Amino acid sequence: MDAVLEAYGLVKTFGALRALDGVDIRVPRGKITLLIGPNGSGKSTLINVLSGVYKPDAGKIILDGEEITHLPPHERFRRGLVRSFQIPRLFSGLAVIENTVYARYGNPGEGVISGLFRRKWLSFEEETARRAARYLGITKIAKLWSRKPSELSGGQMKLLEIARVLMPDNPKVILMDEPTAGVNPTLAHEIFQFIRSLRDRYNLSFLIIEHRLDIAVEYVDYAYAMALGRIIAEGKPREVLENPVVIDSYLGG
Ligand SMILES: Nc1ncnc2c1ncn2[C@@H]1O[C@H](COP(=O)(O)OP(=O)(O)O)[C@@H](O)[C@H]1O
Ligand SMILES: [Mg+2]
Numbered sequence: 001m002d003a004v005l006e007a008y009g010l011v012k013t014f015g016a017l018r019a020l021d022g023v024d025i026r027v028p029r030g031k032i033t034l035l036i037g038p039n040g041s042g043k044s045t046l047i048n049v050l051s052g053v054y055k056p057d058a059g060k061i062i063l064d065g066e067e068i069t070h071l072p073p074h075e076r077f078r079r080g081l082v083r084s085f086q087i088p089r090l091f092s093g094l095a096v097i098e099n100t101v102y103a104r105y106g107n108p109g110e111g112v113i114s115g116l117f118r119r120k121w122l123s124f125e126e127e128t129a130r131r132a133a134r135y136l137g138i139t140k141i142a143k144l145w146s147r148k149p150s151e152l153s154g155g156q157m158k159l160l161e162i163a164r165v166l167m168p169d170n171p172k173v174i175l176m177d178e179p180t181a182g183v184n185p186t187l188a189h190e191i192f193q194f195i196r197s198l199r200d201r202y203n204l205s206f207l208i209i210e211h212r213l214d215i216a217v218e219y220v221d222y223a224y225a226m227a228l229g230r231i232i233a234e235g236k237p238r239e240v241l242e243n244p245v246v247i248d249s250y251l252g253g
Contacts, residue, residue: 035047
């Protein structure tokens, strides 16, 4: 497998809890990879460690052949590792369009970003605005461009989060934590179709945590299942979903 992102032996503890208990994962290039598992199995923690939000207690992370284990989040971002959050992190005082524009330069809240933004704003203004308008259009929230995040529904916030992960200049691999949570099934299908079109057009790679397995399974190329901080199955999506060990883990077995 040609992996765009790899991790080996990842351990992350919170006090006595081993949220990641020796995770090996390889995210194939140019494919959509699904990450499933019951609540509390460590899925979000894995994305937080891969994106650099949390430091692992042990293990190694490799992006496109280069080790990034000790790089801060904004440096991983600069190298093309982009993520969305389960609970979107937005500037509450800024409008939808501004939150989208900022995302070209990284995760809001990181001091590094505002400096970049000031320096580059003039030359990139037009291109950035065009791109932001396009992605807000594709995610069907363009008409909400002037609203503040507090005026959006949960579903609309997820759509804004998707528009935002598309803004960076050279994304290689996009990590998404429950991109369709809170949106209706029709829109969830459209979001996955859109993700597929991005895969095909830009050879982008995705690692997606998703609870709506019935919808996701139609669109993804590969799957990993986690339970209790470990990978318990991987392979073709339907085979992983139907694996008795995976089914048992959802039943608390
Ligand atoms: N910041 C944190 N502090 C303490 N415990 C945490 C923290 N983040 C996650 N956990 C715990 O780690 C385990 C895995 O959580 P999480 O990765 O969010 O699971 P999932 O996303 O699969 O539902 C859970 O038991 C959760 O309570
Ligand atoms: Mg989670």
